[in-house]
Amino acid sequence: MAYPQELINEVLDYLDSGHSVREAERRFGVGHESAARWRRLRDGNLRANRPHPVKYPQDTVRLALGLAYGGHGFGLDEVAVMVGVSAPTISNWKRRYVEGGHMDIPEIDLGEIKHLSPDGRARMTDEELEEYIHKLELKAAVLEGTVKVLKAEGIDDLSNDEKAAIVDALPAGFTVTEALPEVGLSSSSYYYCKAKPERPDRYGRARAAIREEFALVGGKRGYRYIRQRLREREDPIVVSGKTVRRLMAEEGCRVSYAKKRRSYSSYAGEISAAPDNLVARDFHAEAPNEKWLTDITQFSIPAGKVYLSPVIDCFDGMPVAWSIGESPNAELANSMLEEACGQLADGEHPVCHSDRGCHYRWPGWIGICAERGIVRSMSRKGCSPDNSACEGFFGRLKNEFFYDRDWEGVTTEDFIGQLEQYMRYYRDERIKESLGWMSPMQYRKSLGLAA
Incomplete structure (x- = not known):
């Protein structure tokens, strides 16, 4: 698919501003691979189509081609075992180099490679045999080091840094000079990798x-x-x-997300008729005060238990109102709803969605909803995903404010004060990516919806 040059330029400018190719994919609707290719092409880093560079020494390539296709009677699998490469690799070498006209089939003197067969090794001198065994030990040590690095790193392809690590891990009987060709690393690359820790950290x-x-x-x-x-x-x-x-x-900056069981449940049986689930897991709203969510969550600290009852607006996730107390009674829920209703303008009658807790089925709550024109909505019995947006709010609140902190010596009164402070911070200052990196209050002010 051909993209217009104007779009390509916009994508490149977006990448230059520090965004990733995945972000460019979401913003402009182009493939991330295309975006990365445009940047490489502009920067001159896009390689022309050419045969993949051979990682094996050139002598190994010539030896394999000469044995396999030089009329010596060796089968391809036999040659693969003799030179230590796979049969498909030798076939690729023939296609790329011989059939491509870049190399003739070399002539091989079998007398020079007598160690490749058992009979040949039997005719080797003691010095030749000792040198041959030394090379085999070197190959075995390289393979053993490769396995160790792969297990430690959990990767399939070795970078130059990892090849250098293999060389460094070899026993003392092998020199760097003889080990580098075995791992496919040049001496300049090896010493470049060794000098890396001495260079300043770019980040x-x-x-x-x-x-x-x-x-x-x-x-x-x-x-x-x-x-x-x-x-x-x-x-x-x-x-x-x-x-x-x-x-x-x-840097060890890991966010701890403690998993806690929800020990408090407000469900007290079917004490009154439950309204329909009008939200139906659609937690989006086009304007403030269209859809509200509410629930009660518990905080257990050494000094006792504290309960939070908020109203969350689906428009921007703002906690419209909340109440905090040491008992999950009707007053906790009713006072919160009264405060939220006090912020409604004429003609605003939001849907207020909750679970099937007893607080939302007692006459007090039902009476406030009827008086203020609040439309009630309830989740199905025991189905927390029906109110998942409110549960998500509680999860963020507890991860950031409550979990992984020592509350020993903190009274319930002090805890309530700190929780109150956090709720105001969440409403007025805590920025969110979904709101353009603004807090809910800042977002409403930017839209002219709050003073």
């Missing part, structure tokens, strides 16, 4: 900034948030999300 400034930003949020935000904060610094650092994720892992 040194990014690493320091990542550690700083990660510490500022208490280690509770992921790589997308950190990447955005790096770009918003006074001296911006523009790196891709993939690089930020790798650097965070290398």
Whole structure:
């Protein structure tokens, strides 16, 4: 498919600004491979179509071709065993080099390769046999080192760094000079890899900034948030999300997501008729106060238990109102709903979705909804995915505020104060990628929906 040059230029400008090819794929609808190819072509890094460079020494190629196709009577499989390469590789060499006119079939003197057969090895002198055994030991040591590196790295292809590591891992009886051809690494590349640790880290400034930003949020935000904060610094650092994720892992900046069982349930049986599920897992809204979600979650600390009851707006995830207390009673839910209704404009009658907890089926809650024109909606019995957006809010809240912290010595009153502070932070300051890296309140102000 041919793309217009204007689109290609836009994609290249987007990549130059620090975005990844995957982000370009989502933004412009082009394949990430095409985007990467355009950049390589522009930078002169796109190689012309040519035969893949042979990784084996040239002497090995000539020996294999001469034995296989020089009329000596060896079969292709036999030659493969003799020179230590696969039969398809030898066939590819013939197609690329012999049939391509780049090399004639070499003439091989079998007297020079007598060690390739058992009879030949029997006629070798002690010095020749010792040298032959030494080469076999070298090959075995290289293979053993290769296996160790592959197991440690979990990869299939060896980079130059890994080949250099294999050479360094060889026993003392082998020299670097004789080992390099066996791993397919030139001496210049080997010593370049050895000198790498002495060169300055190109991501040194990014690493320091990542550690700083990660510490500022208490280690509770992921790589997308950190990447955005790096770009918003006074001296911006523009790196891709993939690089930020790798650097965070290398620096030990891992977000801990504790898995906790939900020990509190407000379900008390079918105490009144349940309304239909009007939301039907569609947690999107075109405007504020169209769809609300609510639930109650529990926090257990050494000093006791604390309960949070919020109303979450599906428009932007804003906690419209909330109440916090030490008992999951009707007053906790009703006071929160009254506060949320106090922010409604004339003519606004949102759908308020909840689970089948008893708080939302008692006369007090039903009376507030009827008086304020709130349309009730309920999940199916025992089906938490029907209110998954609210559950997701609780998950983010607990990962960032509650889990992986020592609450020993904190009273329930102090805890309630800290939770209140976090809820205000979530509403007014916590930026979200889905809102263009603005908080819910900032987003509404940008749209003229809040003063």
